[in-house]
Amino acid sequence: MPEPYNLIPPSALRPLTRAAGDKVFRQGARTCGLYVVKCGRVHLERVGPDGERFIIYRAGPGMSLAEASVFSDRYHCDAVVAEAGAFVQIDKAAVLSAFADPDFARAYARQAAQQIQAQRQALEIVGIRRAEERVYAGMVADLLESSVVDFASALHLSHEATYRALRKLVNDGRIANPTRGTYHLRP
Amino acid sequence: MPEPYNLIPPSALRPLTRAAGDKVFRQGARTCGLYVVKCGRVHLERVGPDGERFIIYRAGPGMSLAEASVFSDRYHCDAVVAEAGAFVQIDKAAVLSAFADPDFARAYARQAAQQIQAQRQALEIVGIRRAEERVYAGMVADLLESSVVDFASALHLSHEATYRALRKLVNDGRIANPTRGTYHLRP
DNA sequence: CCTGAAATATGATTTGGATCATATGATGCC
DNA sequence: GGCATCATATGATCCAAATCATATTTCAGG
Known part of the structure; x- marks a missing residue:
């Protein structure tokens, strides 16, 4: 579990398990929050003009997904379970109000900055x-x-x-x- | 300029210009803050075991670099000016204290989440x-x-x-x- | 212990993208 | 207006990575 979310009240965390093929959320659905993968794999997919499915992101154990949903009304893609597993849903409102806590804000920012750096490097290497x-x-x-x-x-x-x-x-x-x-x- | 930094007091922003080949900062130097590129190009580079230079990231106009430096003591790579330009240095301490402002924290997090999403997608496409x-x-x-x-x-x-x-x-x-x-x- | 699956490893063949070449249309500048 | 430069565009060639094939080693599970 990415560290900043340890500062979120446990009541805002909802554990869930899903079988392969299930959807964690659908494009267009109202956002309820972001997710952390405990085990299993989730693909974020978007549907192309001719119905093709484009994978936007593959999340494995320890990885989070849909962080941006905290700041938007609707999910912008589908989250499909590629490999059955356990996930934690983190309530959007709880995250938004947690930003009032500077410790959370800094932990979040540190983690995000580190992730951005790693991704830039990965892109450069690829x-x-x-x-x-x-x-x-x-x-x-x-x-x-x-x-x-x-x-x-x-x-x-x-x-x-x-x-x-x-x-x-x-x-x-x-x-x-x-x-x-x-x-x-x-x- | 990425929006969250509009909430940083102007006194914490130091404009600077550099010629091609100059270094904005060096690996191992004490961190003073992050940078935003106004115009020109900056490469982040790391030196390999045999002295090879690896480009970690290429920042162009509007892009920021070394965000993670806000949370660390030393820069972990060199920032080399690939194309002469103008940059803004944003003081590390000012950013850290700005996280006490929930509006800044949310603006930062939104921007970071959006960037992470875009990068994931870019990596998937590549x-x-x-x-x-x-x-x-x-x-x-x-x-x-x-x-x-x-x-x-x-x-x-x-x-x-x-x-x-x-x-x-x-x-x-x-x-x-x-x-x-x-x-x-x-x- | 045996068996099957996955990781490690390398050879042979194919193919698709890099590279080189070339041409034309646009754009800016003096 | 003329010139240089850059984006657009496409053809030809080459090479390196994908793919296919195969073998050995490791390891988990029954």
């Missing part, structure tokens, strides 16, 4: 064309935390291309591969 | 592999506002690939091209 340089930039940014598969998807690269780039970086001595599946920067 | 679908998603997201060149760079596509994808979408009747250089969704 923009690197060469797989090898992209992977190296990802290593420098410390994006390889769990599996290479997750790392690859964060980089928007196929996992094969990622493995190959890692291999090349190891061969060139730019990163180390002490054991199967573990890589780290060569200092 | 992740679409096929140029045609990426361009179409960009059209749906209304990212083609000024020139096709800017649109292409927002999509992380070459402008040639973007023109070709636009042409194909026009041929397939998915978008309209009433006059040279103007495109819009076909409803």
